[in-house]
Amino acid sequence: MSALARVNGERLWDSLMEMAQIGGTPKGGVSRLALTDEDRRGRDLFVAWCTAAGCSIRVDAMGNIFARRAGRHDHLAPVLTGSHGDSQPAGGKFDGIYGVLAGLEVLRTLNDLGIETDRPIEVVNWTNEEGSRFAPAMIASGVYAGVFDLEYGLSREDKAGVTIGQALQQIGYAGPHPVGGQAVHAAYELHIEQGPILEAQDLTIGVVTGAQGQRWYEVELSGRSAHAGTTPMDHRLDALLGFARVVEAVNQIGLAQGAEGRATVGMANIFPNSRNVVPGRVFFSVEFRHPDEAVLAVQDQQLHAAVARIAEGIGLQASVKQIFQYAPIAFDKECVAVVQAAAEALGYSHRRMISGAGHDACYLNQVAPTAMIFVPCVEGLSHNEAEAIHLHWSTAGADVLLQAILASSRE
Incomplete structure (x- = not known):
């Protein structure tokens, strides 16, 4: 574990x-939607720091950005984070962004300590x-892993009809290099947990062994617009x-699976919205x-059945389209x-x-040996402006990342 080298936690926090x-x-969060000017400015700062x-x-x-620190044997496949x-x-x-900047902090720490790794290290x-x-x-990592082709990735549109390809051109990050196809020796992603388990159990590090499968759907119910006073x-x-009845049905589908079940209606557009x-x-x-593909x-079957039943019951037309899926x-x-081993050697719970x-x-796990590291977040809150972590959690996660990268870089 290289004499248990540790990162500069204060520098990481400042970054x-x-x-x-x-x-x-104003509430202390961030709004950096993908490929907006704010995202461009964040990318520019990351590139400047890495340079x-x-x-x-x-x-x-x-538009994926890879910052590479050369290794002693630079022809070897890199360790990626x-x-x-x-x-x-x-x-x-x-x-x-915590995982991105923790990767940068690992490189800065290696520079500070004068450590030359056998393999190159890349931060993405x-x-x-x-x-x-x-x-x-996860569209870009999906293209990298071959789950989606490049044409599909570049053609995705936002609500205004702007494609990813157009947005990349607009912010200057339509890169010349191919997506994927490079060998990776090992990969590690450090992330906040986004849930309450670690904090509730007073633990510092989550050793992530896998991830739940997901299915996303777009549903449309069509009836007839009419005057609210005369109809x-x-x-x-x-x-x-x-829609209200389908929301209730989705909630019941999730509850039926117990502690592991997750079912959410997160976005809705109402027409004419008057x-x-x-x-x-x-x-x-x-x-x-859910972590079980059979569930x-x-x-999936329950959703289609519920939408069809509800729509037929009140005379609506309905469509259900699955737009995203990956297995556990x-x-x-x-x-x-x-x-x-890194968490144990460093003495972190x-x-x-x-x-x-x-x-x-x-997705990266499909083309490279991969694992994740979690640190707690306050009250398990994420996707919220009030999302928070503590400096000592931030430092601990980066310490574990540093030791994991050092171990893999010598293999």
Whole structure:
């Protein structure tokens, strides 16, 4: 464990706070939607910091940024770390970017200590992990792993009809390098837990062994817009009424799976969205998560059945389209063991756990040995401007990351 080298936690924290000023919100969070000007400014700062640390920079056709610190045997496959820099519309200042800047801090620490690694080390900032501006989530790491092709990735549109390819050109991050295809020796993603388990159990490190599977859907209910004052209740084809009943059904589908079940309606658009018009159409999202693929398949059937039953009951037309899916995954056993050994050697309390959220590491795991490291977040709160972590948690996670990278870089 290289004499248990440790990062400069204060420097990492200062970097996090400086980055948080880009897209900072009045409530202390950030709004750095993918490929906006705020995202560009965050990318520019990351590139400047990495260049100052002696790294070479590579940007691929999906805008993924790779900062490379050369190794003693630079022809060897690198050890990769990183996360994402984009945020939710009103997100927190640690989600994603903590893993990116912790990777940078590892490189700075190696420079400070004069440590030359056998293998090169690369820190990646993935494009559009959140899926807030462009759906689906984790699109760029998905293209990197071959889950999506490049044409599909570049063609995803935001609500204004702007594609990822156009947005990359607009902010100057349409890179010349191919997406994926490079060998990776081992990969580690450090992230806040985004849940309450570690803090509730007074633990510092989560050794992440795998992640839940996910399925995303787009659902549309269509009825008939009508005057709210002149249309009797029994003559209405109220799409919003159907929507309300589907929301309740989705909630029941999630509750039926016990502690592991997750079912969410997170986004809805109501048409015409006027206070004195019976809504004629509602477009909304549904999401299921579970660590068992068989359960996700049952939830899929239950959703289709519930939407069809509810729509037929009040005279609506309905469509259900699945737009995103990945199966539950297990991270590489050797990489997981490296993370656990690092936490033990450093004396940090820890536990093995499953990630309830999706991460770029989930796709990366398909093409490279991968594991994740979690640190707690206050009250488990994330995707919220009030998202918070403590400096000692931030430092501990980066310490574990440093030791894991050092161990893998010698293999």
